[in-house]
Amino acid sequence: MYFSLARTTSYLDSLLTLLSSSPSTAQALDALDAFIIPDFIALPAVVQTIRAAATAAPPPLLVGAQDCAGEDFGPFTGEVSPAVLREAGCAIVEVGHAERRRLFGETDEVVRRKVAAVVRNGMVPLVCVGEVAPGDGAAGEVVRQVAAVLEGLEDGADVVLAYEPVWAIGAPEPASAEHVRGVVRRVRESEVVKGRKGRTRIVYGGAAGPGLWGRLGGEVDGLFLGRFAHEPEQFVKLIHEVAGVEREKLSDVPYVAQLKNTSDFGQITVGNAQKWDSSEPAQGYFSYAGGDEIVQLAQSNQQLVRCHTLVWHNQLPARVRDSNFDNATLIRVLESHIRNVVGHYKGQCYSWDVVNEAISDDGLSYRSSIFLDTIGPAYIPIAFKAAAEADPDAKLYYNDFNIEFASAKTDKAVELAKMVQDYGAKIDGIGLQAHLIGGFVPSASALQSNLERFTSLGLEVAYTELDVRIPVPVSAADVAQQELDYANIVASCKNTARCVGITVWDYSDDHSWVPAIFTGYGSALPFDADKKPKSVYWAILNAWGPKRECRRH
């Protein structure tokens, strides 16, 4: 209850103008299920206005209602029937918002009846859940709520869960990314969600605003916006952000200017735009605008492109991640995705990260994912084979973290590479992500021995996502250690004949993922927030020495 009727009308007019004002906005909108939820009185007019402005059916902007009755018709004066909402053109109905629970005494049982009513009337319930106070019990509380409100629901129905920690609603800041990821993961792993046949998407709400999406690291399926979408420009900005975070970075002029300096950067990696959720946002619908933008930037500057990534358990659309595809169907879906995406970029990628992070964190097994659980480890060589067919000249990589030093995970990565080779599929390289911690980086010779475990299989190697995080605020001692760590990494690659590259995971501290993910750490990159080289930049150059050749194998 924030907008008057007049404000809703002017908001919608401005929003529709903005959404149709540029092809990239239209494309970003196409990649998402964007919706607005006006009040009941405005709703029919909003539906009509959106339909009238749309050039395609269904319109790209869906309309939702803020609540509904648990019954379709009858003696419930003052209530709004879900059947009437459907008749009015609603696609989504929000139920169980924290304010309805707190102010109007709605219980899980009331919410459960409303969820069932929304589904019964052919709409998607947007079910709000969230713990009342922050603390360790959050995930348990939310999982219990989800189980209660979905109980008895038709199994195949699509559901959107809006995870909104009650204490974050209306707060200045959202919950930390770490907290959100932890709770959402527990909800996804819960019996009630895992056992469902229908799609269960989880979006985050509660002071959700600019910058949050990138920090959530692909764990949620979307954002549920309140205040931060009250201005149409902000809503459009967030649509862009969710559709592909790179675009926002590309509007940072000093960032792009420095990126074009080929003395420092001989190659660019596409960060998010080629991941499955961006490149194939709907089944069989491919969206390349975000990836193309980065590839063209690199090409205009004669830089190589590392293309990233085809098969990963994260940033995978829920329709695949939570699917019940059988073995043959999932193989078809996997191969089709790879064929299309690699085919689109044929001849433009120096390398592809074909499979990313397929090994469990303890290194003892392959990581559980829809691919492993449905197809078995054979999905890995199947993916490599499909990629090789789509672009025989691209170097095909397996990419992972914590394989930069001797560990069970490194042993497993060696086993994985051999498995792909034994299968007869082409694998050219191993990408060692190298998200490292200052003071915990092995010596150059130990790092080199590790690299040689892979090169002895006939593969090339590269450090693909290097950053060395240190505690912030930084101390002189930690910075000195970080310089040594970077120098050891560089020396290990320089001294390994088939080490072909070192890529930092973004280059300036303002665009680093580290502060949002690793509480208390930062300053992980060679350039500061003003894009000025830091001492580790010079440590990197010194470690490489005067002769800087570009190796290609």
Ligand SMILES: O=C[C@H](O)COP(=O)(O)O
């Ligand atoms: O309905 C909106 C949500 O409750 C979040 O509101 P907020 O983003 O303004 O905190």
